[in-house]
Amino acid sequence: MDDNYQTYLNRVARMTLPEAYRSQVQRIQESSKFQPDATGSRKAVPFPGYTLITPPAVEATENSAFYAQLQSYQQQLLQLSADSNLIVPVPSTSFHLTLADLIWDSAYRHALEENPQFEQDLSSCIANIFEDYKKSLTADSQPIYWQVLGLMVMPRAIGVCLVPQDENCYEQVIKFRRTVYQTSQLMALGIEQHYHFTAHITLGYFGEISPELDRTALSTKLSELNQQWPLNSPDFFIDRVEMRKFEDMTSYQRQPDWPSLVISQ
Secondary structure, rough: OOOOOOHHHHHHHHHHOOOHHHHHHHOOOOOOOOEEOOOEEEOOOOEEEEEEEOOOOOOOOOHHHHHHHHHHHHHHHHHHOOOOOOOEEOOOHHHEEEEEEEEEEEHHHHHHHHOHHHHHHHHHHHHHHHHHHHHHHOOOOOOOEEEEEEEEEEOOOOEEEEEEHHHHHHHHHHHHHHHHOOOHHHHOOOOOOOOOOOEEEEEEEEEEOOOOOHHHHHHHHHHHOEEEEEEEOOEOOOOHHHHHHEEEEEEEEEOOOOOEEEEEO
């Protein structure tokens, strides 16, 4: 399902063009993952599941300079609109790159109902997948570096999209995803690939979208902000992938004995 290298580059490049922002801003919708509380502030609501991600920013010392730059960029993004309810920021400590979605929300709840051992079975399956992937690594496996291409506007969220340093960096990630999704044991747990891979780090979700929102002005500001990502910013190093559990879109937890993979030798 995932694109080849050149198709991926072409597709994400189109996402960061001014006309893409003009088009996407017309389609933005309120995210159901954050709802107003009694004070009117938007808080994360339950949305549980499991995923395979790079360690969150609070733990990712190898990418600390990258994440510091991204946190600053997030603050610039939040200042684009006078309406503080338009974009609900995710905690900068939770910034991460998803390598493979696993299961979430109603599908996760249903799996637990059908199989009380689901979580143990999933952990065992992911551990086996990581072992299989390790066998494909060689002593001369190259480090995997990606870099920010620009802002990415999604229907209910906004973030930055990433491009690989070179074709090898892309193919290593796609090989990992193929190892995950083509594992029969995982399929037997009801988990399958739903999306083409679009490497991105979410900065926030759309909250209250006022009828008075000037979408043309917002798309122009997004296009201008897109030009302000520093050209000399640090690359993003994909060094480790971990199975993490989330209860909502603000925190990603793991137990010490859960599967973890050092993806670059």
